[in-house]
Amino acid sequence: MSVALVPLDPSHLDHVLTWVNDRRVMRYFANRQVAISREDEAKFIEGLVASETDHVFSIFHVHDNVPGPNPPPEYVGQCALHQDGTAGRLFVVICYEHQGRGYARAAILRLLAYAWDVLNLTRVTLLVRSDHYEAHSLYRTCGFHRHSHLPRSYKLGDTLVDMDRMSIDNPRRAKAAC
Numbered sequence: 001m002s003v004a005l006v007p008l009d010p011s012h013l014d015h016v017l018t019w020v021n022d023r024r025v026m027r028y029f030a031n032r033q034v035a036i037s038r039e040d041e042a043k044f045i046e047g048l049v050a051s052e053t054d055h056v057f058s059i060f061h062v063h064d065n066v067p068g069p070n071p072p073p074e075y076v077g078q079c080a081l082h083q084d085g086t087a088g089r090l091f092v093v094i095c096y097e098h099q100g101r102g103y104a105r106a107a108i109l110r111l112l113a114y115a116w117d118v119l120n121l122t123r124v125t126l127l128v129r130s131d132h133y134e135a136h137s138l139y140r141t142c143g144f145h146r147h148s149h150l151p152r153s154y155k156l157g158d159t160l161v162d163m164d165r166m167s168i169d170n171p172r173r174a175k176a177a178c
Contacts, residue, residue, distance in 0.1 A: 002064050003106040004073060005057035005114070008049055008080075012058045013042055015075040024096045048080075055114070056080040059094070059107045076103045079111050081124065088115050090126040108142045116170045123169050129154075130162035144168045 006012075019025045021035045036044075048056045057080065060073035077094035090111065094104050115121045125147065128135045136146075144166040152160035 002062040003076070003103055003110065004060045004062050005079065005107060005110050006060055008045060008056040008058055008078070010042065010045055010049065012075075013038070013045060015058060016041060016045065016078065018075070019077065019093060019095045022096055025093060053083045054080060055083065055088075055119070057107075057111070059092075059103060061098070061103060077107070079107045081111060081115055081119070081121075083119060083121065086120070086122045088119065088121045088124045090115075090124050104138055105142060108138075112142065112168070116172050121170060122173055123167055125165055125167040127163050127165055130164050136164070136166075139166050142168070143171075 017038060020041055048054050056078065058075060059077045059079055061076050062073050063071045075095070076098040077092065079090070079092040081088040081090055090108070092104050092108055092111070094107075112124060115124050124144075126139065126144065127150075128139065130149065145168070147165045147167040150163040150165065153163050154161050
C-alpha cells in the first residue's frame with residue numbers, strides 16, 4: 001500500500017468535509033465536538049495554508065501495482081505538524097470508512113520523515129485521549145512513547161476526559177550527536 005502526502009489546498013475542502021463532522025471520527029477529538037459549517041471550514045483551511053508553522057497534508061491512497069491503468073488517488077484523511085521552534089505537534093485523522101487499513105501508520109511515518117529531514121525537528125509530540133487504545137497502539141508502533149498523563153484535562157460536552165502526551169525524538173539527531 002502506498003500513500004501520498006499532498007500539501008493542503010483550498011480545493012481539498014470537499015475531502016475534508018467527509019470526516020470533519022462525522023461523529024464516528026470526531027468522538028476522539030479533545031477540543032471540538034460541534035459541527036462546523038462549510039464556510040467556517042473553508043476559512044480554517046485558508047488560515048492553515050497561509051500558516052508558516054502549520055504543515056498540513058491531505059493523505060491519498062495511491063493505487064499502484066494494479067493491472068491496467070491506475071485508478072486516481074483516493075482521499076483517505078489528513079495529517080499535520082504544527083511547528084513550534086525545533087519541536088512539532090502531530091495530528092492525523094483517517095476517514096471512518098478507511099480506518100484500520102494501515103493508512104494512518106503509513107502517513108505518520110512519512111510525516112515523521114518530513115519532520116526529521118525537511119524541518120529538522122528535534123522532537124514530535126501529540127495528544128491522544130487516554131481511552132483511545134487503538135491510537136495508543138498505533139503511535140507506539142511508530143516509535144512514540146507516553147511522555148505524560150493529563151488527568152481530566154479536556155472537556156467533551158459536560159465530561160472531563162484524561163489525555164496522554166506522547167513523543168518521539170529525532171533518531172537522526174541522536175545518531176549525529178554520538
